[in-house]
Amino acid sequence: MSGGEGAIVQFDNVGLRYGTEREVLSDIAFTLYPGSFYFLTGASGAGKTSLLKLLYLAQRPSRGIIRMFGGDVITLPRNRLPAFRRRIGVVFQDFRLVPHLSAFDNVALPLRVSGVPESEIRKPVGDMLDWVGLDQRAEARPATLSGGEQQRVAIARAVIARPEILVADEPTGNVDPDMALKLLRLFEALNRLGTTVVVATHDVHLLKKVPDSLIMRLDRGRLSDPTGALRYPPRREVAAQ
Amino acid sequence: MKSRLASGDRLVPQARLGGPMPWVIAIMIALTVIAAGAGLALRNLAENARNEIEGGLTVQIVEGAPAARESQAEIAVALLTNRDDVAEVRRVPEQELDALLEPWLGQEGVAGPDALPIPALIDVQLKGPVTEQRLAELQSALAAIPSARLDAQARWLQPVFDAVASLQWMAFGLILLLAATSAAAVWLAARSALGANHETIEIIHLLGGTDAQIARIFQRSIGLDAAIGGLTGLLLGLGAILLLGRQFAGLGSGMVAGGEFGMADWAILAAIPVTGILLATFTARVTVLAALRRIL
Numbered sequence: 001m002s003g004g005e006g007a008i009v010q011f012d013n014v015g016l017r018y019g020t021e022r023e024v025l026s027d028i029a030f031t032l033y034p035g036s037f038y039f040l041t042g043a044s045g046a047g048k049t050s051l052l053k054l055l056y057l058a059q060r061p062s063r064g065i066i067r068m069f070g071g072d073v074i075t076l077p078r079n080r081l082p083a084f085r086r087r088i089g090v091v092f093q094d095f096r097l098v099p100h101l102s103a104f105d106n107v108a109l110p111l112r113v114s115g116v117p118e119s120e121i122r123k124p125v126g127d128m129l130d131w132v133g134l135d136q137r138a139e140a141r142p143a144t145l146s147g148g149e150q151q152r153v154a155i156a157r158a159v160i161a162r163p164e165i166l167v168a169d170e171p172t173g174n175v176d177p178d179m180a181l182k183l184l185r186l187f188e189a190l191n192r193l194g195t196t197v198v199v200a201t202h203d204v205h206l207l208k209k210v211p212d213s214l215i216m217r218l219d220r221g222r223l224s225d226p227t228g229a230l231r232y233p234p235r236r237e238v239a240a241q
Numbered sequence: 242m243k244s245r246l247a248s249g250d251r252l253v254p255q256a257r258l259g260g261p262m263p264w265v266i267a268i269m270i271a272l273t274v275i276a277a278g279a280g281l282a283l284r285n286l287a288e289n290a291r292n293e294i295e296g297g298l299t300v301q302i303v304e305g306a307p308a309a310r311e312s313q314a315e316i317a318v319a320l321l322t323n324r325d326d327v328a329e330v331r332r333v334p335e336q337e338l339d340a341l342l343e344p345w346l347g348q349e350g351v352a353g354p355d356a357l358p359i360p361a362l363i364d365v366q367l368k369g370p371v372t373e374q375r376l377a378e379l380q381s382a383l384a385a386i387p388s389a390r391l392d393a394q395a396r397w398l399q400p401v402f403d404a405v406a407s408l409q410w411m412a413f414g415l416i417l418l419l420a421a422t423s424a425a426a427v428w429l430a431a432r433s434a435l436g437a438n439h440e441t442i443e444i445i446h447l448l449g450g451t452d453a454q455i456a457r458i459f460q461r462s463i464g465l466d467a468a469i470g471g472l473t474g475l476l477l478g479l480g481a482i483l484l485l486g487r488q489f490a491g492l493g494s495g496m497v498a499g500g501e502f503g504m505a506d507w508a509i510l511a512a513i514p515v516t517g518i519l520l521a522t523f524t525a526r527v528t529v530l531a532a533l534r535r536i537l
Contacts, residue, residue, distance in 0.1 A: 058447055060537060079451070081537070086449030098441050113450045157448075 007031045007067070008165060008196050009055065014064030016050055023062070024050050025221045032198065034164070037191045039207050040200040042218035048200040049093060049169055051218065055198060056090045056167045057081055069164070086114055089163030089195075091171045095154040097142040103129065103153045104138040110161040128156045131186070133179075147174040155183055165196045172206060184209055262430050262463070266470025267477065269423040270517050273416055274478025274510055280412030281506045282486075287405040290398065295370040296328065297394040298379070302361040304388040313386045314361035320382060321365055326375065329366040338362060360390075371395055420520060427467070427521045431459055431528040446536065456529040460522050467521035471514030479510065 009032035016025040025047045032038065042048050053059040054066060057073060066073045068084060076084070089110075097106045108125045129135045132152040142150055151174045158166060166187065172180035188210060191197045199206070207215060217224045300317055304310035314332060321330045338359050339351040350357055367375065371393040383389040395402075435442065442455055486501070502510075 056447060058537065078534075078537070082446075082449045082451045084449075085447060090447060096440070096444050096447075098444055100441070109445070110448050113445060113448050113454065 006033060008034045008069065010065075010067040011054070012065040012067075014054065014061045014066060016047075016054065016059065017062045023221060025054075025061075028064070028223050030216060030223060030225075032165070032196055034196055035191065035194050036196055037188070037210055037213040038196075038198045039210070039213050039215045040198060040218065041202060041204070041207070041215060043202065046218040047221045048202075048218055050221075052090075052167050052169050052198070052200055055165070056088050057085050086110070086161065087164045089158035089161065089166040091151075091155050091158045091166075091168035093169040093173070095142070095150045097150055097153055097157075099142055102139045102141060103134055103145065103149075106142070106153055107156045107160055109157060114161060124160060125156075128160050129153075132156045132183075148176065148179060151175055152179070152183070155186070159186065159190055159195075162190075162193075163195060165198065166190060168197070168199045170201055171199060172201070172203065180206070181209065260466075262426075262466040263470035263473065265426050265430075266423065266467050266517060266521065267473035269419055269426065270471050270474025270514050271477035271481070272474075273419045273423075273517070274475055274513050275481050276412045276415040276419065277510060277513060278478065278482040278485075278502075280409050280416070281502060281509065283405050283409050283412065285501065285503075285506070287402055287409075291395070291402065294394040294398060296367040298365050298367065298371055298376070299392045299394065300363040300365060300383065301390040301392065302363070302386065302388050303390055304360070305358045307358070310358075310361050310388070313388055314363065317363055317383060317386050317389055320386075321363065321379075324379075324382065326368055327365060328368045329364075331364045333362040333364060335359075423517060424520055424524045427463060427524040428528050430466075431463060431525045432532070434459060434462070435529060435532050442533070443536070446533075452530055452533045455533060456526050459525050459529045463525040464518060464522045467518040468514075471517045474517070475511070475514045478513075482510075 009030075011028050011030050014025065014028040015023045016028075017023045028051065040048055040051065050059070054061055057068075060074060064074075069087060071084070073081070073084065098109065101109070104125055107128055108121050111121050111125070126135065126138070129138050132155060134149060134152055134156070137145060137149060140149075142153070145153065151171065155168070155171060158168065168187070171187075172183055175183065184206065187197050187199065201207075207213065300321070302310050302314045302317060304313055318330055318332055321327050342359065343351050346357060349355065351359070369375075376391060376393055380391055383391070445455055
């Protein structure tokens with residue numbers, strides 16, 4: 001794929017298969033640019049989560065080239081991956097909160113992993129919990145939180161370290177419409193600060209709520225490009241009319 | 242950037258004293274301390290005994306006629322006393338010999354008219370250890386005394402020394418086995434903790450945690466278990482050693498008394514739990530890093 005200058009992420013001819021099964025992703029090629037907002041859509045089983053796993057470096061592809069932050073992550077030594085992962089915020093579909101830690105400690109985890117001193121953790125984590133409406137639940141363990149509350153903790157954890165890329169897998173699946181809108185506004189705010197946002201969703205109503213977003217659609221492991229997001233330069237147009 | 246997870250201890254829930262690990266380590270350390278204590282006591286005992294008898298030999302004058310026996314014994318004492326390589330010569334008094342033999346031969350056997358002729362015994366202490374060459378030289382020096390027989394004490398105690406050496410090697414082997422078993426127990430515990438906390442580890446990994454950070458969490462956790470277990474094991478082991486020492490001291494045997502510990506021996510015993518903690522921490526680190534290398 002040509003024309004990747006200034007790209008934050010570049011996939012070229014990427015395929016992914018688990019074991020000896022057929023490919024779950026085939027011939028994936030796209031480019032993400034800093035400060036863009038992307039929706040990744042597709043039916044269940046289309047390969048959205050697999051594509052996101054490649055994006056947040058939980059998986060290496062079976063073939064193809066992936067470049068991120070200017071580096072080739074396929075040939076990148078394993079011990080250099082953590083530094084790349086710290087630049088990516090992830091909202092997992094199943095939240096993946098650490099069950100033994102409080103909401104506060106879960107949100108603080110990316111900062112602690114990055115070596116931020118304890119004295120510089122309390123305020124931003126408190127502010128973030130306040131923003132997602134969980135300041136009163138800071139000491140609660142995930143098991144005592146509702147699905148929506150867990151999702152908000154997961155989102156707070158994903159954005160606390162101001163990642164360069166935010167990857168969210170169905171981030172509004174367990175929250176009410178008001179909270180879903182509020183979370184989208186948070187993503188937009190981060191996006192305006194320069195964070196590249198990729199939100200996987202099958203909720204078509206969400207697509208209408210973010211002007212200037214670009215849409216990538218997965219269909220049985222192959223990518224289509226309804227908004228021209230994958231072209232170079234990308235054709236910015238409002239996603240769903 | 243090298244960073245540390247401040248909340249690392251809380252990431253992996255601890256069983257501590259409620260869990261089996263500190264107790265497994267405590268038992269291993271206690272057994273190791275007892276085995277090492279036994280090995281050290283045997284070494285000290287063998288060294289003391291060897292030092293005592295390495296230059297010792299006995300000259301027997303095996304002569305039936307009391308007068309001839311007496312004169313030959315006197316000549317032998319005189320000959321030996323004049324030698325430069327002899328440190329001490331002592332004729333064992335007849336009363337002492339009688340007292341030694343009386344339990345077996347009875348009063349009549351040692352002092353009565355039908356008493357058995359008992360050889361005259363001369364204890365000789367050479368300067369330095371008895372060697373075959375020195376023994377041959379003494380033999381030729383005593384050639385003029387036809388009934389003189391020479392016996393190096395170390396020679397007839399050699400089987401005892403060999404047995405003590407075997408016991409020492411056995412204690413050493415036991416320590417190695419216990420160390421290997423402890424390492425295996427820690428390996429299993431680390432594997433089990435890894436399995437139980439797989440989700441947490443994967444999350445930390447995906448948030449950018451390094452292998453070293455994750456390994457440190459487990460190292461700290463198992464190190465603490467090992468410290469608790471090591472201290473408990475040391476106290477148990479020392480208790481057993483002191484109890485056994487008191488009972489052996491009650492035997493009143495000079496040889497057994499030679500097995501008592503010096504400062505260096507106590508230091509070696511105290512170093513066992515420290516070594517155990519280091520071994521446990523190292524094993525945990527190697528196990529966790531090897532397991533983490535298998536995930537991306």
